[in-house]
Amino acid sequence: MAEKRVTSSGIEIKPVYKAEGGEVPGEFPYTRGVQPDMYRGKLWTMRQYAGFSTAEESNKRYHYLLQQGTTGLSVAFDLPTQIGYDSDHELSEGEVGKVGVAIDSLMDIEILFEGITLQNITTSMTINATASILLAMYIALAKKQGADLKQLSGTIQNDILKEYAARGTYIYPPAPSMRLITDVFAYCSTEVPKWNTISISGYHIREAGSTAVQELAFTLANGKAYLQAAQSKGLDINVFAKRLSFFFNCHNNFFEEIAKFRAARRMWAHITKGLGATDASAQKLRFHTQTGGSTLTAQQPLNNIVRVSNQAMAAVLGGTQSLHTNGYDEALSLPTEEAAKIALRTQQIIAFESGVTDTVDPLAGSYFVESLTDEIEAAAQIYIDKIDAMGGSVKAIEQDYMQREIAASAYQYQKDIESNERVLVGVNRFTEEAVHLKDVFRVDDSIRTHQVEKLKHLKAQRVKSEVVLLLEQLKVAAAGDENLMPYILRAVEAYATLGEIADVLRSVFGEY
Structure with a gap:
């Protein structure tokens, strides 16, 4: 029998509320969630993103986060690692260990996860152009630990299309890059079947300045391109589509973000079905969310705690499977331990104190939310139809279409801030003289010497x-x-x- 949930006043909460004949969570097209019981059955994975300096330093932060109750690790890599250069390469100077951890070889991965049994955790790795190499290192370490590779679970971002469109850490031309991605799909489907072989990422599209609708449309269009590339290699959509996951941003407009997540599940269900997916698990859009890094302000940084809480709540009400909350000081530096802990506590308070996990899709049936979900879907579909008419995402990216659309939205957003059309608390209204945070995290340049040695x-x-x-x-x-x-x-x-x-x-x- 399911656990009974009640309010503080003793009012019993049903697992799900729906209109007569209304849509059921866990059933096609999954607008209301990918599981029938959602968080009543299992909470989202609470991830904290970490990786800086050397593998030794990052390993200390991982142990700290695990002690604080984080349930999944998420690895950031430095720029040289992302674009395929060792720490001793001349182009690596000044960048080693700065925006993530420096990984030059399997030895660094061994140090990074020292004292952590890979089979017992899930790890998300934010890496794209060199994803196949980093995944190989992770598998090699798991083998050395004696893990059953069939039980190894985690996610590799491995989404190169959004690099060409929004982020820039690509190495090879699009065609061989797509080959590497489909090679990972094929290899993992037999050797590491529980591994999510791609996290199709709208996050960076949004960080580059897109709207919510563009984030949704371009991400799903890229997802469609990966499905078609895998099918062209002879892979069965009912097998490999189960191992695709998505990575979305959660921005400030509370209801727009919730509606975006609901629309995403519905649209993806129809896209996969249209390409031949008949297995329910191959039609479900499962996603990780990170709160919006670009929404954080260096002015009055403690305001960011409220922004992150607002965004995290929207992600949960939108039905995310995994969540990373940003540190309040990230507009200034990598997060300090204190900021990382508050970010994690934000998730734990939502999970255990707010009551939003007691019933599935609490906002379903809201006239506003349902209407907004429909409108976001319709607007995103117009973009997807345009991209299809160009020949798909690769062609649209080669023609600079996505890049131009994102740039225009970013420019408009900035104009709105500067003209006070859009309010940013502490930046263009309710401002005060700058008070600088004393405790900011800095990475020492000497670590390059350590890596070279x-x-x-x-x-x-x-x-x-x-x-x-x-x-x-x-x-x-x-x-x-x-x-x-x-x-x-x-x-x-x-x-x-x-x-x-x-x-x-x-x-x-x-x-x-």
Whole structure:
């Protein structure tokens, strides 16, 4: 028998409320949620995003977050790691460990997760152009820990299309980049079946300045492109579509964000069904949400606690499966431990004190929310139809269509702030003389020296002839049409570096 839920006044709360003949949560088209009982059955995963400086420093933060009650890790990587350069490369200077952790080889991944059993946690890795290499390193460590790879779970972002459209950390041209992504799909579907092989990301599209409707439309259009690319490789949509997840932003307009999430599930259900998905799990849009980094202000930074709470509540009312809440100081620096803890406590208060988890889709049936959901869907569909007419997302990106639309929205938003058409509390209204936070997090430039020393030591210790042979085999495979994941995995297990592997692929694919 299900656990009984009551209000503080003793009023019993039903698991779900619906009109006669109304839509049921957990049933097609999933507007009301992907599970029939949603958070009454299982809360969302409370993730905290961390990764800075060296693997040693990030490992300390992971242990701290796990002690505070976080239920999933989320890894940020530094810029050189994202674009396939080792820490000793000349282009890495000034960037090592700055916006995430520096990972040069399997040795760094071993240090990053020291004392953490990979089979017992879920890990989300925010990495795209080098996703196949980082995933191979994670699998290699899991093997060394004796994990059952069939039980290994987590998510790799692996969404290169939004890099071309909004973010910029691509390496290779679109066609070979799409090949690497579909190679990951195919490899994981048999070897690591519980792994989410892509997190199709609207987050960065929104951070670049898009509207909520553009975020939804461009993300789903990209998702559709990945489905079609996988199908063209002969993969079964009923198998691989179950392992796709999405990553959305949650911005300030409370009801628009809730409606966006509800519309996303419904639209994706119809897109997958239209491409042949008959299995319910292949039609469901499951997503991670992060509160809006670009909404945080350096002015009056404690106001950001309220913004993050508002956004987190909207994500929960919208039915997210996983949530990351930003630190209040992130407009100034990477979050301090205190800011990360308050961000996590925000989620825990929503989960255990607010009562919003007691019933499924609490805002369903609201005239406003239902109407807004329909209007957002209709507006997003117009964009998707335009992109389809161009030949899909890859063609739309090559023609700069998405980039131009995002740029125009970003420009308009900035104009609205500067003209006071849009109020930003503490920035253009209710301002005060700046009070600077004393405790801000800074990453020391000396860590590059530390990483370079580790690389020298690694190269002296490993079997050089084995590395050379495995990199040559990878090069031959890249020039053909074999799945590259087994070759990349063997290379990382021999301690070939991320930069060496990326350079081999650059030599075959070229750079974009």
